[in-house]
Ligand SMILES: Cc1cc2nc3c(=O)[nH]c(=O)nc-3n(C[C@H](O)[C@H](O)[C@H](O)COP(=O)(O)O)c2cc1C
């Protein structure tokens with residue numbers, strides 16, 4: 001199966017299935033000399049881990065990472081970094097009835113159509129568990145970005161009908177909120193809303209917003225590898241993401257040029273700035289030096305305990321009630337996955353940019 005690798009200079013290949021022996025990732029293209037340890041990677045994986053609270057799947061896993069290669073004396077060596085997390089609490093009997101049924105909203109039917117054969121125990125490669133590899137690789141990318149003073153911060157913007165109010169937001173609240181909202185009042189309302197949906201055995205969707213600071217102007221490769229195009233691809237490749245927007249996003253369609261255009265100005269240090277940021281920090285596919293801001297819409301978790309209609313692999317209409325351990329909402333656990341995919345994209349594009357100017361290449365090699 002192709003399609004498991006993302007990136008060109010900073011290459012990330014995830015592997016493994018939800019009910020297989022293990023899941024993991026190989027990262028190729030990380031420069032030598034980055035301080036890195038299992039503890040550092042683990043701190044990111046803890047934010048994604050299943051079974052964290054009542055709004056996440058009851059499947060409990062330690063998700064303990066083992067780094068198999070690419071590190072010596074606490075630093076990266078420049079060679080491929082392989083990381084592995086063993087699956088410990090698979091309960092494959094939950095899936096025995098689903099062997100011949102197609103869950104509405106999940107990837108069972110399309111995998112059968114594509115391969116003619118599927119490991120029906122869990123979501124396989126389309127399980128949320130695949131995102132462990134993304135977060136482990138993203139941790140490395142985020143550590144690299146720290147060296148460049150670039151920050152990537154994602155949080156829950158909305159859950160169902162509840163949206164954060166920016167006047168009440170504080171970044172420190174994100175980790176205090178069980179649903180990763182920077183607005184604790186919205187977080188409390190979202191918890192109420194989630195409880196109501198969970199009582200009805202229903203799931204809920206929501207939106208993740210991500211803000212990138214410190215990104216220099218000039219990063220992005222016209223025309224097919226524009227920074228916004230690659231961010232969209234990276235984020236849309238996360239399971240359950242149904243929409244991506246940057247800056248004013250879909251609202252741009254109802255704005256006028258006089259509103260949407262960000263006027264340029266010069267600050268007291270004679271640096272070019274923008275008065276507003278409807279562009280979301282990217283113009284012509286190239287970072288413009290201001291904050292990059294984007295949003296990802298997540299659909300509600302497809303596996304729900306309500307009675308639904310489906311068909312089996314003989315084409316017969318059958319009722320289905322999905323049992324097993326599922327996330328009532330995906331969004332809070334996906335926040336760090338969004339940060340990770342953004343960071344991987346930024347690092348890959350910063351590395352690609354290193355060949356864009358002869359003067360910089362000469363500066364580097366003629367020293
Ligand atoms: C972090 C994360 C956790 C997820 N948890 C579940 C889950 O518990 N149950 C489920 O049915 N789908 C879950 N999903 C969603 C499925 O992976 C996704 O819907 C499926 O791959 C089909 O892909 P699509 O929704 O993009 O079409 C999760 C996704 C992510 C990213």
Ligand SMILES: C=C(O[C@@H]1CC(C(=O)O)=C[C@@H](OP(=O)(O)O)[C@H]1O)C(=O)O
Pocket residue numbers: 018019049050057058059061090091121122123124126127128129130239324325326327
């Ligand atoms: C275990 C995780 O989430 C899983 C994501 C998932 C799915 O279909 O995406 C289905 C459930 O797992 P299982 O395959 O055991 O039914 C979730 O618990 C995880 O993300 O680590």
